[in-house]
Amino acid sequence: MAITSANQLELLQTADAVAREKMIDPDLVIQAMEESLARAAKSRYGAEMDIRVSIDRKTGKATFTRVRTVVEDDLLENYQAELTVEQAKQYLADPKVGDEIRDEVPPVDMGRIAAQSAKQVILQKVREAERDRQYEEFKDRAGTIINGIVKREEYGNIIVDIGRGEGILRRNEKIGREAYRPNDRIRAYIKDVRREARGPQVFLSRTDPHFMAELFKMEVPEIYDGIIEIKAVARDPGSRAKIAVISYDGSIDPVGACVGMRGSRVQAVVNELQGEKIDIIPWNEDQATFLVNALQPAEVTKVVIDEEAGKIEVVVPDMQQSLAIGRRGQNVRLASQLTGLDIDILTEADESARRQAEFAERTQLFMDTLDVDEMIAQLLVAEGFTSLEEVAYVEIDELLSIDGFDEGTAEELQARARDFLEEQNRKAMEHARELGVQDSLVNFEGLTPQMIEALAEDGVLTLEDFATCADWELAGGWTTVNGERVKDEGVLEKFDMSLEEAQHLVMTARIQLGWVDPEELADDEDGADEAAEDGASEDGAAEAADVGAKEAGA
Incomplete structure (x- = not known):
């Protein structure tokens, strides 16, 4: 089939028909035709030639062009598609490397095999264009x-x-x-x-939590308009779900708006989710209040939050424990997903037993270390003293405020506490010396003898060893492994050292050793502070602009 003998407008008509059927750009179909014709021409004139085909978008006329590129003499490899500067002078007055010389060549006769190959190229290009169109449509x-x-x-x-x-x-x-x-x-x-x-x-x-959120957005106009916001969603697909909402309009109840008149709005979502029971919970910035809401319908007596560990203890009445935990732990699991915290459920009896155990443990500590009777030890614990250091170094007036304690008793208790601590320090330092701890670490400010002993037992014997430690290796921390929080034990964690304190000590050690320039460190901190201030300013400006826009709209 010779391209010259075909109806030239038929090419454009075919391209337009294919484009309409596949819902893609007609120009992409014509480009595929040009590529297929060029491939057929190469099989006729030679695969090494650079043959290009251009189809006129108005007339459908196909023009076949041979292209040769000017290259450096030592880079000439393909004599059919390249030529040197000297060779190009017979075609161009002042040829330069990179110039192209174009010569029109006669159209080719497309045999059966060439026509089949061209058809495959066109179909492949059309298929790729159709896939690109689908991806661009659905990705958004x-x-x-x-x-x-x-x-x-x-x-x-x-x-x-x-x-x-x-x-x-x-x-x-x-x-x-x-x-x-x-x-x-x-x-x-x-x-x-x-x-x-x-x-x-x-x-x-259909199980993704966002599916339920989007369903509520469709059923509740206030959510769609942004008056009510969905802050968190937790689902046990097909069984139960919890959704936390907040209203930015004081006159609108977020829970009532989501429930709807006689439950019409929430029931529409429930029906779509195959009868999944949904608890709609008011969101609160206060973590403890939000958790109390999240554990509904169970009643909560007390909440104890450990922010560093990301854990929370909830005390419920003895008769409410099974309700708070839920069937197979469903209620507490959904509340945990909603708040992002690990939740431990304790009954009032469990918490009371634990408090009694802690009271007895601290009482025994004071009895053993201060050589006092049980009554005095219990008085100290009842007044909130939890460690020997508090007794030894607290203001004496705090001890005198305890009923039955006179000045002599208070001074004697402090003296005994300090003597015991000094003896403990002496033993700890002796043990650390035996383990090989060096003066550079002993003389470093911020570490107690017990801390130095713990470091020595862990193999940290010099200030250089200490300076190579990470803050979490000293203070401990938490790591997320396979979606679960795993505890990292710190060498000095038992001394209640925080990550910030550990970071400060390690950085101080590095400065003393000359590993870190304090001036550069100060510059970095100033730069970080300025960036934070700039971010805050931008946020403030954006917020002011939003407020202004809302007022203007109003």
Whole structure:
């Protein structure tokens, strides 16, 4: 088939028809045609030649051009597509490296094999353009809800027709034991869109917490308008869920708005989620208050938060423990997901027993170290003294405030406490010396003899050893492994050393050793402070602009 004998306008008509059918740019189809014709021309004139084809977008006329590029003499490799500066002088007056010489060549006759090859090229290019179009369309819709029709089921995964493409709902993304048949209508959340070799893959989900959040956004106009915000969502798909909401309008109750008249709004979401029970909880900036709300319907007596460990202890009445934990731990698990904290549920009896155990332990400590009777030791514990250091170095007036303590008793207790601590320090230092600790570490300010002993037992014997330690190695910390928080034990953690204190001590040691220049450190800190201030200023300006815009709108 000779290109010259074909109806030239037929090329444009074919390109336009394919583009409309596949919903892609007609120019992409014409570019595919140009590439296929160029490949056929190379098979006729020689694969080493650089043959290019241009199709006129108005007339459909195809022009075949041979291109040769001017290169350096020592870089000439392909004599069919390249030529030297000297050779190019017969074509150009002043040729330079990189110039191109173009010669029009006669159109080729496309045989059966060449025509088939050209067809394959066009189909491949059209398929790639169609995939790019699908990916660009759906990537911007990730994080939204889409309606589709079930096409088929493959190994438990549901293939869904979502208009201009297909989505896949994996079996672990279905709610409970959901079953679908072909042509069933389905609503799902677009969880991810990926570009893969077989084409764009649209992954759907009905178990993702954001699916429920988007459903509420569709049912509750206040959420869509931004008056109410969903702050957190936790789900046990198909069974139970908790959603935390806050209202930015004091006249609107966020929980009531989400529930709707006679529960109409929340019931619409429940029906879509196959009867999943939903607890709507008012969000609160105070962590303890928010947690009390999150554990509903259980009543909470007391909350103890350990922010550094990311843990929280909740005390509930004895009869409320099973309700707070929930069936198979569901209630406390969802509350933990909602707050981002590890929650330990204790009954009032458990907490009382623990308090009594701590009281007895501290009483025995004072009896053994201060050589006092049980009554005096209990008085100290009852007044809030928890360690020997507090007794030894507290202002004497605090001891005198205890009923039955006179000045002589207070001074005697402090003397005994200091004598015991000095003896402990002496023994600790002797043990550290035996382990080989050096004067550079002993004379370093900020470390007690017991700390030096603990460091020596861990192999830290010199100031250089100490300066190489990380702050978490000294103070301890928490690491997230496979989604679970794992405790890292610190060498000095038992002395209640914080990460900030450990970081300060290590940095001081590095400065004393000359490893860190204090002036450069100060400059870095100043730069960080300025950046923080600039960020705060920008945030403030943005906030002011938002407020101004709202006022203008009002």
